[in-house]
Amino acid sequence: MTTQLDTVAPPAARRTAARRLTTRVGRVRELGIVVALALVVIPTAIVNPRFVQPQSLRDLLLNASIVALLAVGQTLVVITRNVDLSVGSVLGLSAFLTAQQFADHPGTPVIAGIGFGIAVGLACGLLNGLLVALGNVPSLVVTLGTLYVFRGIDYALAQGRQVNAANLPDALLDLGSARIVGIPILVLVTVVVIAVAAVYLRSYRSGRELYAIGSNPEAATLAGIPVAKRTLTTFVLSGLVAGLAGALWVARYGTVDAAAGTGLELQVVAAVVVGGVAIFGGSGTVAGATLGALLLGTITSCLVVLQIPAFWQQAISGALLLSAITVDRLLALRLAKALRTTEGTSHA
Amino acid sequence: MRNLLRWETALVFLLIVVALTGQVSTDGSFLSGGNLFYLGLDIGEIALIALPLTLVIVAGEIDLSVASVLGLSSALIGWLWNAGWSLETILPTVIVVGALCGAVNGLLVTRLGLPSLAVTIGTLALYRGLALVVLGDTAVADFPSSYTEFGTTPLPGTNIPYPILLAAVLAVLFGIALHASSFGRSVYAIGANEEGARFSGIRVKRIKLILFVLAGAVAAIAGIVYTFRFSSARADNGVGLELAVVAAVLLGGVSIFGGKGSLFGVLAGVLLLGGLRNLLILQDTSTEVLTIVTGLLLLVSVLAPSITRRVGTLRKAHT
Secondary structure, rough: OOHHHHHHHHHHHHHHHHEEEEHHHHEEEEHHHHHHHHHHHHHHHHHOOHHHHHHHHHHHHHHHHHHHHHHHHHHHHHHHHOOOOOOOHHHHHHHHHHHHHHHHHHOOOHHHHHHHHHHHHHHHHHHHHHHHHOOOHHHHHHHHHHHHHHHHHHHHHHHOOOHHHHHOOOHHHHHOOOOOOOOEHHHHHHHHHHHHHHHHHHOOOHHHHHHHHHHHHHHHHHHHOOOHHHHHHHHHHHHHHHHHHHHHHHHHHOEEEEOOOOOOHHHHHHHHHHHHOOOOOOOOHHHHHHHHHHHHHHHHHHHHOOOOOOOOHHHHHHHHHHHHHHHHHHHHHHHHHHHHHHHHHHHH | OHHHHHHHHHHHHHHHHHHHHHHHHHOOOOOOOOHHHHHHHHHHHHHHHHHHHHHHHHOOOOOOOOOHHHHHHHHHHHHHHHHOHHHHHHHHHHHHHHHHHHHHHHHHHOOOOOOOHHHHHHHHHHHHHHHHHHOOOOOOOOOHHHHHHHHHHHHHOOOEEHHHHHHHHHEEEEEEEEOOOHHHHHHHHHHHHHHHHHHOOOHHHHHHHHHHHHHHHHHHHHHHHHHHHHOOOEEOOOOOOHHHHHHHHOOOOOOOHHHHHHHHHHHHHHHHHHHHHHHHOOOOOOOOHHHHHHHHHHHHHHHHHHHHHHHHHHHHHHO
């Protein structure tokens, strides 16, 4: 009897200790990105004070916001132990179709056009989700395939044409440059999407279930979580966000051809992983992914300001991704060790 | 195993269908020596890189950085050539650098236990970035014709391009390594059940490291081939090629989860992909259709086993 009681008590104590440790590590992780951001921004600002002027900060946020948007969708997918490599192609397809919609039907209301872009993204995401959830095929391969297919459709529809700002309604282009209390609307939209996703992941049952799926798919199934349905939802949401990003891309850049967003998927995955979302699922936050996107975008801007050849940008983001996953791994090993020690002490 | 054989039969069947349709629809020029030479040139690098990548994927890992290693090796050739090195020293150096790139991947995966997908997405950016740092956006093209003709002329008296000869020799070596050696059995064992492999005394980490090093070295060789074929060393050579190679390997029936697949299937996959592309180009099909076809083939190749499996279980449930 006593032995039974003994084994019941320690796990609870252990769990709180473990939770405290996990939160601490999580905080250290996000703090690390903030420190990295400071390390990039402060020297650049000293060399060139114009870097921290409102206008260049606005440009910085605008440039980072597209990747940050895509990173939100990607976070949902990666948390469930999947990956969506097709986001760059979905963005491209949605951007071109939205722009063409505006060009062909000049009377289209801005909201309707953006809705159209979102619908395109949603359809792409639905296809990905169905293939992954029902076809039982690894998402890496499926989205690698649809990366080609969506981009191919994009090129086939565009046939070498591009839509210029002259063919787009002023209301849409204004959206790309308009500001509310000094903050660009596009950035505000991004912030709203991030906030909604963060609340969903944190406080909603189905949001928490995504973490359960990513931590252990079999256990999630046994616990009665509708794994296929949730997985499908994450891909639909990722596509939806990529569609929105495509429509905003049109508003921001004004000129769109079929190549919009090519190769963006790697930046997005890099941002998510740098932001502390584990590629094997089960952990990570939208806030972290956003910080990751912001860090990568800031580095790009800093290189420009410091007049370092842009050639360095790719090498740096690669090195950053590698160091981020290495640090994560080392932290995780430390955490595991620490947990073992707490376990030991609670038994003693 | 039976499932696998069936998939390879299907691939060979598809190859014959493509060859016959090609032959009929182009009035016999598809299988002509001249066209086969170009087809061979076109798939040279993919065939080369697909060989070690097959082993990597069979072992349950992935290497997405291969095309960047190709680009880095091409950029290095140009840079060292500009610096006055002779090609006899440049080429071995470049292959060693490729092997080192692979070793970095392998060490991060095996020693730190990081997922190869994340590692090689990182090194994909890193190696391509280094290529850009080394050569910028310039191109180096003044290589002696005694070297570049390896990329543009066939073996004397035949229609076989040199890169295909190279790929064939390597294919035999890799085929023996994978299918007729204890090393190959270990690779399958690791892919099927890594823990089981470790407990049965297989040196999992060392073997994986070797596979990544091989992938890096062969990708560098593919970079040499690419550079001489276009007589142009550029940092952006082969951008995005990793997707085509992964598509070819998976189309060849290798399971992305590891433990299953054969080199023969992969070679058939490379040929099928290359043949289809070549046929579509002969028919003046636009490149965008090629992109769609590549993607669809990849989707079909992974969906087909999944669907047959499902049909199989349904049938079993009935009996």
